[in-house]
């Protein structure tokens with residue numbers, strides 16, 4: 067069971083508090099806005115109205131005893147930076163901060179914040195990819211050159227089995243799993259036939275995966 | 283080359299515009315705030331000051347000709363919902379909208395928005411998982427029972443090779459790739475030795491992956 071402090075109960079801060087509590091951990095929620103403190107009081111382990119730029123308050127809250135402190139302050143970039151700096155100076159074990167924009171993110175990294183998150187930017191980038199090639203459902207970039215993709219079966223593969231699809235010899239792509247409706251076949255055998263609307267989970271060089279995606 | 287319209291040039295809207303343009307597509311940016319329109323004018327294909335709730339304006343902009351329209355309005359939930367409804371009524375091909383909270387998301391889904399995004403909430407959930415079990419770097423949930431995880435090598439596996447690790451017979455887990463520093467070995471052979479600080483990419487039943495993660 068871990069202990070976290072979340073400063074700033076905006077959309078990001080609130081969702082973080084809820085998820086950490088749901089996972090069974092203790093969370094202290096801090097905000098200058100009394101109404102936001104009240105709204106989270108039933109959910110957070112402890113909810114306190116305070117200004118995070120005040121290091122006396124942070125000491126009184128024993129802020130260095132937490133496994134991690136997350137600065138989820140948004141529009142007030144100065145408050146976000148000053149708070150992060152104060153936490154680092156006090157020797158907080160792990161500091162995470164949300165960045166408003168590129169510049170803000172760079173400053174946070176420079177002052178030693180352990181993890182800088184850009185929720186809106188990262189989600190926008192993911193959405194852009196979904197919009198442009200909506201056949202890719204999920205992916206992990208293993209490196210600059212390799213990836214694992216979950217994608218809708220390209221039309222040219224419908225009705226083929228793993229053997230005659232030629233994916234491994236021609237593209238160096240391995241099919242890790244095939245989802246048909248709600249069921250999933252992990253490590254499917256060579257004779258398994260690929261159906262229309264199946265979802266393929268494949269691993270291989272990213273260039274090959276892009277070629278596969280265009281085989282539609 | 284596709285054409286998109288983004289309504290609302292906040293952090294999410296702006297990042298989306300930048301990424302779609304970077305990927306080579308045309309983007310019309312719309313906002314009531316003149317300064318935000320000015321700031322994005324060099325980047326967007328076209329940038330217009332307008333109120334998206336005004337359907338005459340949307341018609342003048344030929345809004346139904348776009349591949350997708352993204353409503354990236356934040357705090358003004360009413361404007362977000364009204365705009366989305368107007369776009370659906372006008373027959374826009376694909377409508378995406380950003381939700382401020384759970385309720386807002388439900389309403390957007392009910393009025394037929396094709397994709398509802400919760401950037402802050404989704405990023406908060408991802409961060410929560412990273413904070414709690416920071417050995418898991420990335421993952422794809424293939425289904426409720428299977429997953430692909432990228433994780434830091436558990437201590438008990440250091441110095442073992444794939445064969446004597448016993449992962450497949452004991453846990454039904456397959457090692458898809460091993461990253462050592464900057465290099466990656468995809469489909470490693472049975473005699474490949476796992477080193478401290480290697481990153482393993484594994485597939486298997488989620489329950490087994492959780493057991494593996496705890497072998498530290």
Ligand SMILES: Nc1ncnc2c1ncn2[C@@H]1O[C@H](COP(=O)(O)OP(=O)(O)OP(=O)(O)O)[C@@H](O)[C@H]1O
Pocket residue numbers: 073074075076077078079096097098099102116117118119138139140141142145402
């Ligand atoms: N110095 C401070 N100490 C404590 N809380 C603060 C401080 N400054 C701002 N906050 C709080 O941080 C919260 C989040 O800030 P704000 O709403 O500006 O961010 P946001 O980026 O729009 O949030 P989100 O995108 O997560 O919804 C607010 O509830 C605000 O009261």
Ligand SMILES: Nc1ncnc2c1ncn2[C@@H]1O[C@H](COP(=O)(O)OP(=O)(O)OP(=O)(O)O)[C@@H](O)[C@H]1O
Pocket residue numbers: 186289290291292293294295312313314315318332333334335354355356357358361
């Ligand atoms: N009716 C409208 N028509 C066009 N633009 C609008 C309308 N209402 C709001 N906007 C614009 O939407 C943009 C984003 O809204 P806002 O800043 O409230 O959202 P936000 O959720 O804080 O954004 P983000 O989290 O993406 O930074 C603003 O620039 C605002 O001017």
